[in-house]
Amino acid sequence: MFLRSSSGRGNYIDVEGTSVRARWESRGEWQALTIQKSEAGVVHSGDLVYLQSHTRAHIDVVDGVVQARWEDTGAWQAMTIEKRGKSGSSVILPDDIICLKAHSDKYLEVQDGAVRARWNDCGDWQAMRIEKEATRALFSGDSITLLAHTTKRIEVEGSSVSARWSEAGTWQTFTIKNYGGRVISYGDAIFLKAHTGKLLHVQETSVVAEWEDYGAWQTFVIESQDGLRSGPVMPGDSIFLRAHTGRFVEVHGVAVKASWFEKGAWQTLIIERSVQRRLMQRPAPGDLATEHTEHIDIVLV
Numbered sequence: 001m002f003l004r005s006s007s008g009r010g011n012y013i014d015v016e017g018t019s020v021r022a023r024w025e026s027r028g029e030w031q032a033l034t035i036q037k038s039e040a041g042v043v044h045s046g047d048l049v050y051l052q053s054h055t056r057a058h059i060d061v062v063d064g065v066v067q068a069r070w071e072d073t074g075a076w077q078a079m080t081i082e083k084r085g086k087s088g089s090s091v092i093l094p095d096d097i098i099c100l101k102a103h104s105d106k107y108l109e110v111q112d113g114a115v116r117a118r119w120n121d122c123g124d125w126q127a128m129r130i131e132k133e134a135t136r137a138l139f140s141g142d143s144i145t146l147l148a149h150t151t152k153r154i155e156v157e158g159s160s161v162s163a164r165w166s167e168a169g170t171w172q173t174f175t176i177k178n179y180g181g182r183v184i185s186y187g188d189a190i191f192l193k194a195h196t197g198k199l200l201h202v203q204e205t206s207v208v209a210e211w212e213d214y215g216a217w218q219t220f221v222i223e224s225q226d227g228l229r230s231g232p233v234m235p236g237d238s239i240f241l242r243a244h245t246g247r248f249v250e251v252h253g254v255a256v257k258a259s260w261f262e263k264g265a266w267q268t269l270i271i272e273r274s275v276q277r278r279l280m281q282r283p284a285p286g287d288l289a290t291e292h293t294e295h296i297d298i299v300l301v
Helices: none
Strands: 002-004 012-018 019-024 032-037 047-054 058-061 065-070 079-083 097-102 105-113 113-120 128-129 145-149 152-156 160-165 176-180 187-196 199-203 205-211 220-223 238-242 249-254 255-260 271-272
Touching: 019 065, 019 113, 065 113, 160 205, 160 255, 205 255
Parallel strands: none
Antiparallel strands: 002 012, 002 128, 012 019, 032 047, 047 058, 047 079, 058 065, 079 097, 097 105, 097 128, 105 113, 145 152, 145 176, 145 271, 152 160, 176 187, 187 199, 187 220, 199 205, 220 238, 238 249, 238 271, 249 255
């Protein structure tokens, strides 16, 4: 799950090394947290919980300082989760506004990107929206295909990019990646790596696949028709790819270019998953393996 500060209007809590901060609006590996408690079952307001980061360390609080240093689940790591504005043992649901009270009876707060625990209030600085990851969405590292309005799929042969056939074969398969890892969301800057190991890029109006660089020319922004949609990109969605030039990738006949600023039929692409999801390596030491723990991971209902 993810914790977004300012009641869901601010940045997400992230863990880099042992530091716990709230610096970005993206939901990547550094922002991903696992909520745990000692007993099986769903999480209720008032439960004692632990927050495990991607490093496998649990968030702890000592003298108001919030860090993620150890894999222990002791007193320093224990927090009481509370649904803001509601009493009793109500179930914690995705998108609920919650506060987290440390063993010191101080609540976690976010101010100017810093995460601390200094006050006994569950106020605006302490309120966070708890968000569940969309497990059926497309993830960074997935293999995908792009189906054009012509019913042909974009392909790479050598360094040439075109759309000649409907088959979803090797030439039509791309690995999609974003900066943070995890779910691909609308508005993300993404990269598309072909079976050749080269990335799609736009030079003037040409779409080609010549280099392995992850640079400005290789960057695309994934958008919806109105450009206002947010949230995860799902297999089967109609999407638009905006190049660094501001123009959208289009298919005209068999040619693939980026010539226009409009979002029309030629620019519409259906994104599909071609194989089972695999995760992109995160930009931090360690791996995604989990170790046995006496605590049980709780899935928000």
